[in-house]
Amino acid sequence: MENWDVFLWPYNECVRELKTKFRNLRQGFLTKGEHSPIEFVVGRVKTIESIREKMTRRVISPELIETDMQDIAGIRIMCQFVDDIYRVVDLIHERNDMQVLEERDYIHAAKPSGYRSYHMVIEYTVYLPEGEKKLLAEIQIRTLAMNFWATVEHTLSYKYQGKYPEDVQKRLKSTAEAAYQLDEEMNQIRKEVQEAQRVFNQSKGNK
Numbered sequence: 001m002e003n004w005d006v007f008l009w010p011y012n013e014c015v016r017e018l019k020t021k022f023r024n025l026r027q028g029f030l031t032k033g034e035h036s037p038i039e040f041v042v043g044r045v046k047t048i049e050s051i052r053e054k055m056t057r058r059v060i061s062p063e064l065i066e067t068d069m070q071d072i073a074g075i076r077i078m079c080q081f082v083d084d085i086y087r088v089v090d091l092i093h094e095r096n097d098m099q100v101l102e103e104r105d106y107i108h109a110a111k112p113s114g115y116r117s118y119h120m121v122i123e124y125t126v127y128l129p130e131g132e133k134k135l136l137a138e139i140q141i142r143t144l145a146m147n148f149w150a151t152v153e154h155t156l157s158y159k160y161q162g163k164y165p166e167d168v169q170k171r172l173k174s175t176a177e178a179a180y181q182l183d184e185e186m187n188q189i190r191k192e193v194q195e196a197q198r199v200f201n202q203s204k205g206n207k
């Protein structure tokens with residue numbers, strides 16, 4: 001790669017635009033006084049070091065980076081409830097400014113580690129001085145509990161290089177199940193939680 005700044009600039013623009021669009025979508029629900037399935041949105045572009053490492057690990061040639069590496073641009077959408085995740089999935093499918101290419105449901109079919117999240121690979125168009133450019137971006141949609149677990153697991157993976165001691169592996173799997181049970185219980189009282197939030201927000205507006 002001769003110029004990483006030139007190569008990565010469209011991906012930075014892609015992440016910036018997608019974050020803005022999903023945050024605006026959230027605000028649209030709130031402005032109408034409705035529950036937003038989106039709690040908050042973050043995004044990032046892979047670092048050069050991470051891209052190089054993945055190219056080596058997966059034997060990806062420089063000419064195929066844009067098609068074979070789907071997560072250079074990454075968006076993470078956090079939700080309060082499991083049902084919200086699938087609502088966001090539907091909302092993404094309904095949009096005409098991005099095209100869904102792949103989907104992986106790790107919520108109903110968790111990874112062996114216990115990891116849960118909903119992954120989507122989309123094609124998104126950014127507009128450059130020389131014209132439009134279609135890019136791949138990965139969207140991860142998960143609850144706050146799923147995100148907490150995934151963040152801890154990601155941190156531990158650096159320490160153990162993905163080869164966890166048996167006791168750590170068992171505890172991770174156990175805590176993943178506990179987090180999912182929490183999500184399931186919260187989903188059962190979703191209406192009560194949303195009503196409480198609505199009353200709270202109304203009370204703040206009246207002060």
